[in-house]
Amino acid sequence: MSSLARTPVMFGLGFLLLLLGLWRVDASPLRLIEGAQKLGWLVVLMWPPSAGGALTELLAALAETVAMAFLGTLLAVVVALPLCFLGAGNIVTNTLTRFTVRRTYDGLRGIDSLVWALIFVSAVGMGPFAGILALAVPDIGLLAKVFSEALESADRRQVEGVRAGGGSRLHAIRFGLIPQVAPVMLSQTLYTFESNTRSATILGVVGAGGIGLALGDRIRLNNWDEAAFIVLLILVTVAVIDSLSRRIRLRLIRA
Amino acid sequence: MSATAQAVEARWRRERSAGRRRTLAWSLAFAAAVSVAAVVGQVDVARLLAGLPRAADYITRTIPTLRWDHLAQDLAEWMWGFDLWLELLLDTVLIAYAGTVLGGGAALLMSFAASATLAPSWAVAVSRRLLEFARTVPTLVFALIFVYAFGLGPLAGLLAIALHSFGALGKLFAEVHENADLHSVEAVRAAGGSWAEAMRFGVLPQSLPGLLSFGLLRFEINVREASVLGIVGAGGIGEELYLSVRQFEYPDISAIILLILLTVTLIDALTTRLRHRILGAESLRPA
Numbered sequence A: 001m002s003s004l005a006r007t008p009v010m011f012g013l014g015f016l017l018l019l020l021g022l023w024r025v026d027a028s029p030l031r032l033i034e035g036a037q038k039l040g041w042l043v044v045l046m047w048p049p050s051a052g053g054a055l056t057e058l059l060a061a062l063a064e065t066v067a068m069a070f071l072g073t074l075l076a077v078v079v080a081l082p083l084c085f086l087g088a089g090n091i092v093t094n095t096l097t098r099f100t101v102r103r104t105y106d107g108l109r110g111i112d113s114l115v116w117a118l119i120f121v122s123a124v125g126m127g128p129f130a131g132i133l134a135l136a137v138p139d140i141g142l143l144a145k146v147f148s149e150a151l152e153s154a155d156r157r158q159v160e161g162v163r164a165g166g167g168s169r170l171h172a173i174r175f176g177l178i179p180q181v182a183p184v185m186l187s188q189t190l191y192t193f194e195s196n197t198r199s200a201t202i203l204g205v206v207g208a209g210g211i212g213l214a215l216g217d218r219i220r221l222n223n224w225d226e227a228a229f230i231v232l233l234i235l236v237t238v239a240v241i242d243s244l245s246r247r248i249r250l251r252l253i254r255a
Numbered sequence B: 001m002s003a004t005a006q007a008v009e010a011r012w013r014r015e016r017s018a019g020r021r022r023t024l025a026w027s028l029a030f031a032a033a034v035s036v037a038a039v040v041g042q043v044d045v046a047r048l049l050a051g052l053p054r055a056a057d058y059i060t061r062t063i064p065t066l067r068w069d070h071l072a073q074d075l076a077e078w079m080w081g082f083d084l085w086l087e088l089l090l091d092t093v094l095i096a097y098a099g100t101v102l103g104g105g106a107a108l109l110m111s112f113a114a115s116a117t118l119a120p121s122w123a124v125a126v127s128r129r130l131l132e133f134a135r136t137v138p139t140l141v142f143a144l145i146f147v148y149a150f151g152l153g154p155l156a157g158l159l160a161i162a163l164h165s166f167g168a169l170g171k172l173f174a175e176v177h178e179n180a181d182l183h184s185v186e187a188v189r190a191a192g193g194s195w196a197e198a199m200r201f202g203v204l205p206q207s208l209p210g211l212l213s214f215g216l217l218r219f220e221i222n223v224r225e226a227s228v229l230g231i232v233g234a235g236g237i238g239e240e241l242y243l244s245v246r247q248f249e250y251p252d253i254s255a256i257i258l259l260i261l262l263t264v265t266l267i268d269a270l271t272t273r274l275r276h277r278i279l280g281a282e283s284l285r286p287a
Helices: A002-024 A029-046 A055-087 A095-110 A113-124 A128-153 A156-164 A169-206 A212-220 A224-254 B003-040 B045-062 B071-078 B082-113 B121-136 B139-150 B154-178 B183-190 B195-232 B238-246 B250-284
Strands: none
Touching: A002 B082, A002 B154, A029 A224, A029 B139, A055 A095, A055 A128, A055 A169, A055 A212, A055 A224, A055 B003, A095 A128, A095 B250, A113 A128, A113 A169, A113 B045, A113 B195, A113 B238, A113 B250, A128 A169, A128 B045, A156 A169, A169 A212, A169 A224, A169 B139, A169 B195, A212 A224, A212 B139, A224 B121, A224 B139, B045 B250, B071 B250, B082 B121, B082 B154, B082 B195, B082 B238, B082 B250, B121 B154, B139 B154, B139 B195, B154 B195, B183 B195, B195 B238, B195 B250, B238 B250
């Protein structure tokens, strides 16, 4: 009975918290209505979307966005591969080391790539290079963690089987371990690439390369039709990358 | 050697060379992709090598001076803005919470229409497109637009988070509904209930644990997102972080990032526990 009685109380508290939040951000009906009207105007201004004569420039920025996502993912994989051995329980048996390593991975993931972009722009200058680093850092944490989990869940018997059949340690890794973990790692990498493509579209807002710079500029200059065009370009790119990556993933899993 | 053995041998060779050709083709495609990306992304190895020490130097500068004998004093100096930062962090969490609840509420209303098993196909198509749009436009882009419409401040951030969560949660909620057992829907309909009543009493009780669990996961993500919205003026701790990066207040950067990390970790731990309780309660329910 007590748990049944607790549920409405929990929902009531949740609702109160929502009201507190709305009060805190000053969401008065007047402000909301005024804002909605202004938003309506913006939507009118956005139609029809137009490239504003800069189509080639925008497409180049879009290509840069995808390139950033790709290289960021690649960099993250290259760094995460050696790191993942440190986080795997069946390789590093010292609990304290493993705990520290895993918390470090969590820490890298806990900060959004936009914050890293902000920092790297100010550390290495504006441009796609800062964006690549900003995408790679949180992904290193994510991939190192997922890769260690893949290693942990690998079946020992296949490795032992190769060893028992007279294979060297290298053979055991090549034929016993890699076939088990490679599909998981590759498909996780492709997921990361998809998610990086989404993230990369906005990094330009803080100067870290890609289409975001153009988008931020258009919004600041009130060129709403061009902003709408860029948003549509982003949507199409994300859809294309998603479907490409899904097809590669399916082939990998079947292979 | 017998003919069969020869055939097997030939087949094996063919398979192996086909496999090698495939690997070669994939490797070439990969190498081509890397070089194209490197050209388009303006990657310059010399610049990269020059940039890495600068990045390392930047990070070293953010490390505060903490000495054992004046630890309390040094900590106080490092965390000089703690009260303000804590307030902004609480704001950030509150923005994320309110955004998740509002977006989740809207997503719940839309999700029944987006479940292929529960709604006519035209409704599914329309609502799915809408959800897809809300989910694919990044939160920051919504925030940029809303800052313009609703003015600078956390309201724009809250609405941006709500809209993006609506898209992300609506899809997941619809998938949860699709997994629900339809017999209870039929039962409600047979007893004379309307479509809405069938959803409320037939589907919702089955989906609720799944919905809450996805909602909590989204809340976790939204706390991270809310922490950066301040960069475009949409409220929360991001504004302070942006200022400290722009003004090269190195120790402030590390202090704020540490506080964001602690908050995110705390929220993660909390939601994980809540989710386990919800899903645990689910498995205890009579089937």
